[in-house]
Amino acid sequence: MEAKASSSKKEWLRLIFFFSIILIFGGALLSLPRAAIPLTIAYVIYLIVSPALPTLAKLGLSKGFSIALLFVALLFFFIYPIVKVVPTITREAKEFKDNIPRIERYVETQYSKSRAVIKDKTGYEIPSKYVSEVIEVARKGTANFLLNLPQVLASFLEWILLVPLFLFFLLKDATSFKRSILRLTPNSIFERFYYLSHKFNSQLGDYIFAKFVEASIVGIIITSGLLILDIKFSLLLGLVAGMTNVIPYVGPVLGTIPAIVLGFAEYGTTPTTGAIVLLYLIANTIDIGIVFPILVSKIVDLHPVVVVMSVILGSQYLGILGMVVSIPLAAAVKLIIIEIYNEVYSDRNR
Amino acid sequence: MSYENEISEKLEKKEALPEKLDISMLKYFWQANPLSSVKGGNIPKFLRKIGVLKNFSDNELRLLSQSLHLRSFENKEVIFRQHDLGVGFYFIYSGNVDVTVDSGKGAEESENYLLSLDKYDYFGELALLQDNSARNATVVARGNTELLGIFKPDIESLILNHPIVAAKLLQSVSLIIANRLFSVTREVRALKYKLTQRKMGKDGSKG
Numbered sequence: 404m405e406a407k408a409s410s411s412k413k414e415w416l417r418l419i420f421f422f423s424i425i426l427i428f429g430g431a432l433l434s435l436p437r438a439a440i441p442l443t444i445a446y447v448i449y450l451i452v453s454p455a456l457p458t459l460a461k462l463g464l465s466k467g468f469s470i471a472l473l474f475v476a477l478l479f480f481f482i483y484p485i486v487k488v489v490p491t492i493t494r495e496a497k498e499f500k501d502n503i504p505r506i507e508r509y510v511e512t513q514y515s516k517s518r519a520v521i522k523d524k525t526g527y528e529i530p531s532k533y534v535s536e537v538i539e540v541a542r543k544g545t546a547n548f549l550l551n552l553p554q555v556l557a558s559f560l561e562w563i564l565l566v567p568l569f570l571f572f573l574l575k576d577a578t579s580f581k582r583s584i585l586r587l588t589p590n591s592i593f594e595r596f597y598y599l600s601h602k603f604n605s606q607l608g609d610y611i612f613a614k615f616v617e618a619s620i621v622g623i624i625i626t627s628g629l630l631i632l633d634i635k636f637s638l639l640l641g642l643v644a645g646m647t648n649v650i651p652y653v654g655p656v657l658g659t660i661p662a663i664v665l666g667f668a669e670y671g672t673t674p675t676t677g678a679i680v681l682l683y684l685i686a687n688t689i690d691i692g693i694v695f696p697i698l699v700s701k702i703v704d705l706h707p708v709v710v711v712m713s714v715i716l717g718s719q720y721l722g723i724l725g726m727v728v729s730i731p732l733a734a735a736v737k738l739i740i741i742e743i744y745n746e747v748y749s750d751r752n753r
Numbered sequence: 754m755s756y757e758n759e760i761s762e763k764l765e766k767k768e769a770l771p772e773k774l775d776i777s778m779l780k781y782f783w784q785a786n787p788l789s790s791v792k793g794g795n796i797p798k799f800l801r802k803i804g805v806l807k808n809f810s811d812n813e814l815r816l817l818s819q820s821l822h823l824r825s826f827e828n829k830e831v832i833f834r835q836h837d838l839g840v841g842f843y844f845i846y847s848g849n850v851d852v853t854v855d856s857g858k859g860a861e862e863s864e865n866y867l868l869s870l871d872k873y874d875y876f877g878e879l880a881l882l883q884d885n886s887a888r889n890a891t892v893v894a895r896g897n898t899e900l901l902g903i904f905k906p907d908i909e910s911l912i913l914n915h916p917i918v919a920a921k922l923l924q925s926v927s928l929i930i931a932n933r934l935f936s937v938t939r940e941v942r943a944l945k946y947k948l949t950q951r952k953m954g955k956d957g958s959k960g
Contacts, residue, residue: 414830457914460914582822585822590824590830590832591831594833594837594839594840594841595838597840597904598905601905601909745838745885
C-alpha cells in the first residue's frame with residue numbers, strides 16, 4: 404500500500420513537471436511572435452513536405468540527401484516566384500492605395516444618386532451618415548491592410564532566412580524531439596497522449612495541405628482569369644482571393660468584395676465588370692462544387708453549423724488569424740471530446 | 754578450463770603459447786566486457802530472444818528497436834486498466850507484471866488474479882489491430898519493470914518508412930493472435946463436448 408501511495412505521488416510530480424514544461428514552451432512561443440510565426444510556417448511546410456521523406460528513402464537515398472533534395476526543390480518552387488512576384492504585389496498595393504479616394508468618391512456619388520432616387524419614389528430620406536461611416540471603417544481597414552502589406556512582405560524577407568533554418572531542423576530532428584517529449588510523458592497518460600497528439604498532428608497536416616492546395620487553385624484561377632481580362636491589380640486581387648479562401652464560408656465573400664468594388668469604380672457598369680463578377684462566381688463554384696468536397700470536407704468531419712460557430716468564435720478572440728486556425732482547433736476539440744466520451748462511457752458500450 | 758587459466762598454466766609450465774590468436778575467444782571477451790555494452794545495442798539483442806520475432810533479420814530488429822519506446826514502471830504501478838482504450842503492445846524488457854481480470858459481477862470488486870508474465874513475454878497485442886480497442890485485463894508491474902512498447906502511430910510510420918519491418922511485425926502479431934485463437938477454439942470445443950456429455954447424461958437419467 405505504501406509503495407502504491409509513493410508511486411502515485413511520484414506520478415503526480417511527473418504529471419506536473421510534464422505539463423509545466425509544455426506550458427513554458429507554449430508561453431515562450433506565444434510571447435515571441437517574431438520567432439513563433441516563422442516556426443509555425445516552417446511547421447506547416449514540414450507537415451506538407453515530410454510525407455515525401457519516406458518515399459525518397461525508399462529510393463535508397465540517405466536521410467541527409469533526401470532533406471537536401473527537398474530543400475533544392477522548395478527553393479526552386481518558392482524563392483523564384485517570391486523574388487519575382489513580391490515587388491509586383493508591393494507596387495500594386497501602393498497603386499491601389501492611391502486609387503482609394505477615387506473608389507470612395509465613386510461609392511459616395513452612387514450612394515447619393517440612389518438616395519435621390521429613393522427619395523423621389525418613396526419620399527423617405529436616408530441619412531447620409533451611413534455611407535460616411537461605412538467608408539470610414541472600410542478606409543481604415545483597407546488602409547491598415549495595405550499599409551501593413553509591405554511590412555508583412557518585409558518580414559517575409561526575414562522569414563525567408565528563418566523558415567528554411569527551422570524547417571531543416573524540423574525535418575532532421577522532429578522524430579528525436581518527439582521521442583524525447585514522449586520519454587517525459589508520464590505513464591498514466593502516455594498511450595492517450597501519444598495517440599491523440601499523433602491523430603491531431605496528422606489531421607492538422609492533412610487539413611493544412613488540403614487548404615493550401617484549395618487556396619492555390621482559387622488564387623491561380625482568379626489571377627489567370629484577371630490577367631486574361633487584363634484587369635489592373637490582377638496579382639494583388641488573386642493573392643487576396645487565395646488568402647481569404649483559407650477562411651471558411653466568409654472568406655470567398657471577403658475576397659470578392661474588393662474586386663467588385665474596384666470593378667465598378669474602374670469600369671462602371673460595363674461588360675468588364677460583369678466578367679469580373681462571373682469570374683469570381685466560376686472560381687468559387689469550382690471551389691465549392693469540386694475542390695472542397697474532394698479535398699477538405701473528408702478531413703475535418705465537422706457539421707457546417709459547428710464550422711460557422713467556431714469561425715465566429717475564432718474571429719472574436721484572434722481576428723483573422725483566429726478565423727484561419729478555428730477549424731483545426733475545433734477538430735482537435737472534437738477529437739478530445741470523443742476520447743473523453745469513450746473514456747467515460749466505455750463501460751456502457753460493453 | 755577457461756582461456757585465461759589455460760594461458761597462465763602454459764606460462765607457468767613454460768610451454769609454448771599457441772601461435773594463433775583465438776579470435777572467437779577474443780570476440781567473446783570483447784562482447785562480455787561490461788564497458789563495451791552500449792545501451793542502444795541491447796534492445797535488438799533482447800528482441801532476438803523473443804520467439805515470435807524469429808523471422809526478423811538483425812538489421813530489421815535494429816530498425817524495429819528504433820520504433821520501440823522504453824517505459825519504466827515502479828512496483829504496483831498500473832500499466833493499463835481493464836476497459837481502458839489501448840493503442841500499445843508491450844514486451845517485458847525486465848521485471849514482471851501481473852495480469853488480473855475484473856469479472857464485473859456484482860458490486861464487490863473481485864479482481865481475479867489471472868497470470869504473471871516474465872521477461873521476454875508480451876501482452877496487449879490486440880490493441881495494435883483493433884479500432885478503439887478496450888483492454889481485456891488490468892496489468893500491474895510487480896517490482897521495478899521496464900517495458901518496450903510499440904503503438905499504433907509507430908506502426909503507421911513503420912508501414913511508411915520500413916514496410917518490410919512493419920509486415921514482419923504484423924505477421925508476428927498475427928501469429929500470436931492465431932495461436933491464441935487456436936487454443937481458444939480448442940477450449941470452446943472441449944467445453945461444448947463436456948456440455949453435450951452432461952446434457953446426454955441428464956437425458957439418459959431422465960429416460
